[in-house]
Amino acid sequence: MLGNMMSGQLLISGLIEHAEKYHSDAEIVSRTVEGPIHRYTFSEAAKRSRKLANALVKLGLTKGDTVGTLAWNGYRHFELYFGVSGIGCVVNTVNPRLFPEQLTYIINHAENQYLFIDLSFVDLVESLEDELSDVKGFIILTDKDNMPETKLKNVICYEDLISEESEDFDWPEFDENTASSLCYTSGTTGNPKGVLYSHRSTVLHAWIVSSGNVAKVSSSTVILPVVPMFHVNAWGIPYAAAMFGAKLVFPGPKLDGESIHELIESEKPDLLMGVPTVWLGLLQYLSGANKTIDSVDTALVGGAAAPRAMIQEFEEKHNVFLMHGWGMTEMSPLGTATVKTAEMDNMDLEDRYDLQQKQGKAFFGVDMTIADDDGNELPKDGIAFGRLLVKGPTIVERYFKAEESAKDENGWFDTGDVAKIHPEGYMEIVDRSKDVIKSGGEWISSIDLENAAVGHPEVAEACVIGVLHEKWDERPLLLVVKTSDGNPSAEDLLNFLDGKVAKWWLPDDVIFVEDLPHTATGKLLKTNLRDEYKNYLINK
Ligand code: AMP
Numbered sequence: 001m002l003g004n005m006m007s008g009q010l011l012i013s014g015l016i017e018h019a020e021k022y023h024s025d026a027e028i029v030s031r032t033v034e035g036p037i038h039r040y041t042f043s044e045a046a047k048r049s050r051k052l053a054n055a056l057v058k059l060g061l062t063k064g065d066t067v068g069t070l071a072w073n074g075y076r077h078f079e080l081y082f083g084v085s086g087i088g089c090v091v092n093t094v095n096p097r098l099f100p101e102q103l104t105y106i107i108n109h110a111e112n113q114y115l116f117i118d119l120s121f122v123d124l125v126e127s128l129e130d131e132l133s134d135v136k137g138f139i140i141l142t143d144k145d146n147m148p149e150t151k152l153k154n155v156i157c158y159e160d161l162i163s164e165e166s167e168d169f170d171w172p173e174f175d176e177n178t179a180s181s182l183c184y185t186s187g188t189t190g191n192p193k194g195v196l197y198s199h200r201s202t203v204l205h206a207w208i209v210s211s212g213n214v215a216k217v218s219s220s221t222v223i224l225p226v227v228p229m230f231h232v233n234a235w236g237i238p239y240a241a242a243m244f245g246a247k248l249v250f251p252g253p254k255l256d257g258e259s260i261h262e263l264i265e266s267e268k269p270d271l272l273m274g275v276p277t278v279w280l281g282l283l284q285y286l287s288g289a290n291k292t293i294d295s296v297d298t299a300l301v302g303g304a305a306a307p308r309a310m311i312q313e314f315e316e317k318h319n320v321f322l323m324h325g326w327g328m329t330e331m332s333p334l335g336t337a338t339v340k341t342a343e344m345d346n347m348d349l350e351d352r353y354d355l356q357q358k359q360g361k362a363f364f365g366v367d368m369t370i371a372d373d374d375g376n377e378l379p380k381d382g383i384a385f386g387r388l389l390v391k392g393p394t395i396v397e398r399y400f401k402a403e404e405s406a407k408d409e410n411g412w413f414d415t416g417d418v419a420k421i422h423p424e425g426y427m428e429i430v431d432r433s434k435d436v437i438k439s440g441g442e443w444i445s446s447i448d449l450e451n452a453a454v455g456h457p458e459v460a461e462a463c464v465i466g467v468l469h470e471k472w473d474e475r476p477l478l479l480v481v482k483t484s485d486g487n488p489s490a491e492d493l494l495n496f497l498d499g500k501v502a503k504w505w506l507p508d509d510v511i512f513v514e515d516l517p518h519t520a521t522g523k524l525l526k527t528n529l530r531d532e533y534k535n536y537l538i539n540k
Contacts, residue, residue, distance in 0.1 A: 023245020
């Protein structure tokens with residue numbers, strides 16, 4: 001027997017309509033690429049999203065068409081999130097930090113009909129133009145006064161595109177499972193893979209992110225998402241802010257510590273969101289300039305493991321709770337978080353940091369387990385670790401245009417991460433399955449070693465890779481970037497690690513490097529290093 005309730009569709013247009021009706025004065029503040037700070041309200045954002053919708057229809061876009069963006073976090077990008085998806089088209093947020101070949105691959109694979117680009121990326125797109133197969137025109141996200149000279153053909157100024165359009169537009173009703181946006185994973189090998197979100201998965205994810213066990217978004221929240229709108233939809237926060245009428249502060253192209261601090265001072269956010277490298281920059285600036293961030297209550301960190309030293313510095317110097325989140329493009333992206341609990345308030349700080357270093361508990365909607373290489377589930381005892389498997393309505397079923405399912409025969413998606421699950425439910429990432437070091441049949445976590453190494457005051461960044469060893473198959477090798485005024489020896493570092501990790505985990509050697517390679521989303525790129533140092537111990 002079916003229930004007797006209405007089956008209203010969960011649509012992204014419904015979010016902006018709601019914001020306009022109930023939170024019309026809530027602000028959206030943006031640092032623009034052109035320079036000045038722009039501010040307007042959800043009411044204006046909703047009107048301009050409808051003008052954009054009218055313009056997109058005039059451009060000839062119809063349901064299912066894809067348009068690409070290469071843009072920072074800002075109000076025009078925000079309008080595209082709603083205007084494009086609202087008419088049943090798909091917004092493909094392209095990460096401009098990728099290599100040119102990857103950018104061309106993504107834009108062509110997505111079959112983008114138009115590209116909406118910030119002024120910062122005009123030169124980049126000019127260099128790709130000849131390779132783009134489906135793009136009919138380029139819309140520059142600026143006004144007439146700031147339009148650049150460009151070789152691009154069929155160029156339109158965004159403000160010209162929407163200025164004459166009507167503010168009236170009836171958002172169409174359609175099936176909530178309709179595709180809404182498309183993000184590509186920045187894999188370290190092979191071509192990027194597309195994850196095609198639906199209206200339903202996006203709205204559900206926005207609810208999850210806003211909930212009390214995650215970011216606690218309400219109409220009193222002021223959010224500064226430093227995480228880019230081109231990286232998994234800024235963790236869904238633009239949708240969540242519309243759902244609850246939270247004030248948004250967009251940092252535009254300036255992501256350095258000083259610029260972020262300036263926005264914190266002027267706009268008083270209580271919630272920050274970003275990857276560890278961004279927080280490293282902010283903390284370094286605050287420490288050097290002897291400043292603090294009084295308005296901030298919580299900083300959500302994810303995308304890579306947050307080092308303990310960072311959790312501690314936020315807490316002890318700035319009274320900010322660093323909430324550790326974990327997820328991936330395939331999960332919309334959030335899967336777990338370590339929310340601050342009443343229990344934590346009464347804990348010894350060091351014990352609390354132990355908890356905060358874990359990636360957190362799964363939310364309702366994310367089912368999670370760990371299994372060995374043969375698919376046998378492992379105990380959730382905080383000791384066993386294995387492949388982390390997930391399922392749920394905000395998790396990928398199949399990659400864009402792939403024939404085969406992304407799930408295993410039991411319906412699980414293999415995250416490619418290796419993790420433990422503790423009895424009380426906290427998940428702890430041990431490593432990526434391809435980065436874990438297999439030494440004599442046992443696994444060593446490269447992440448744990450890196451985190452321990454960056455605790456040394458003279459280490460700016462650390463990377464651990466598994467390299468060939470005659471007896472143990474693989475052994476860990478530590479690569480270190482020193483701080484500008486530090487000069488530790490290999491022996492100093494090994495002594496420092498001794499006692500922080502099991503003795504047999506201690507790296508076989510330490511190599512000092514000028515810098516370490518990163519992927520476009522700031523993760524350590526270990527593939528090339530593994531090739532370069534593969535025979536290091538054997539030849540030593
Ligand atoms: P992406 O799809 O680019 O967001 O990358 C997802 C991957 O980043 C995950 O599968 C993890 O390997 C890694 N990751 C994300 N958050 C964390 C975290 N809090 N701690 C450790 N690794 C993380």
